[in-house]
Amino acid sequence: MSVNKEILFIKPIFKENIWGGSRLNTEYGYQIPSNTTGECWAVSAHENGDCLVSNGQFAGESLAKLWKEQQALFGNIGGDKFPLLIKIIDAKDDLSIQVHPDDTYAKEHENGSLGKTECWYILDCKEDQEIVIGHNAKSKEELVSLIEQKKWNQLIRTHSIKKGDFFQINPGTVHAIKGGTLILETQQNSDITYRVYDYDRLTDGQPRQLHIDKSIDVIHVPFVEEKYQEDKDVKSQCKKLIACNYYEVYKFEITKEEEFLQDKAFQIMSVVEGEGSINGTNIKKGDHFILPYQFGTYKLDGNMTIIASNPTI
Known part of the structure; x- marks a missing residue:
């Protein structure tokens, strides 16, 4: 609960x-x-x-x-x-x-x-x-x-x-x-x-x-280009962009309803394209919000792109 x-x-x-x-x-x-x-x-x-x-x-x-x-x-x-x-x-x-x-x-x-x-x-x-x-x-x-x-x-x-x-x-x-x-x-x-x-x-x-x-x-000399592996999970509308010592960043590309789990210390979300809803609450481009600890499962629906992040513990 x-x-x-x-x-x-x-x-x-x-x-x-x-x-x-x-x-x-x-x-x-x-x-x-x-x-x-x-x-x-x-x-x-x-x-x-x-x-x-x-x-x-x-x-x-x-x-x-x-x-x-x-x-x-x-x-x-x-x-x-x-x-x-x-x-x-x-x-x-x-x-x-x-x-x-x-x-x-x-x-x-x-x-x-x-x-x-x-x-x-x-x-x-x-x-x-x-x-x-x-x-x-x-x-x-x-x-x-x-x-x-x-x-x-x-x-x-x-x-x-x-x-x-x-x-x-x-x-x-x-x-x-x-x-x-x-x-x-x-x-x-x-x-x-x-x-x-x-x-x-x-x-x-x-x-x-x-x-x-x-x-x-x-400045680090010589410059070494950062290499990272993008998450290619095609089953979900969410993919991980990066995990480093300070944060994890995810991209949600929502075109249909999907349920997700917020099991991090907390998660920050920014709607950067489109509009939709989270658990029935309307959200739109330009909205920013935090899902607190133990928020649990939630549903995203609509046509929108969200960039989300959480601290690396």
Whole structure:
């Protein structure tokens, strides 16, 4: 018997960015602060954006407070912070070329912060689009030389993408989202980013801060492309995209009713296409919710795509 059958619907928070656009409004119907809104923090308990529950007995409570005071909802897995952060990113223009630290480096250099492992599901992109993943330096010396000489085209690697692609971005990986791309990002609960290069853009007449020394510290040399095996179970409308040390990510492509089991500590779900229902409750593109611990069996029906995640215990 399930302890808690109440779904926790989450109210997103929005962030304006120099590279942001308006698609979070036009594609998802969100009420965004401006036409330079780059990020929807869809499920977050981070101090820079703490989402509220929008329904039920916990309506109006922040996710960070729930994590602290209602651990039973999350399987009593412990830890100071809610472990994951889910974003939708609307890159109207190119994001900076950047890199993230791992837990060890971030703890030492960023006041005890978590590092940042993340993954990207490509929601949409323009034709013949690319992203930046990796670099071409064979040694730290070559890396430093290419950065100092600003030979960015020689340094960075690009990867062609299409809607529905999926990428794991481990700490130490040089990466950047290019303009005209919409992605759903699943990541550790961290807001630490080191900018390597920002195209010499100005904000209020000033270039944005770069973090060259820290970037050189954490960039893995040589770059090794991440390989992972996609789950090919054709019997279910759900397949696993990846499992790593921090999260598991799944893709549901629902075209008919199917029953599933929520047997994780908790599961986060984001409806990224279409509409349908969960246990008879209507859900649609742009909805984000959490199925708490011991939620048990549930039924999905409709025509929709859901990206789901849970922490790796």
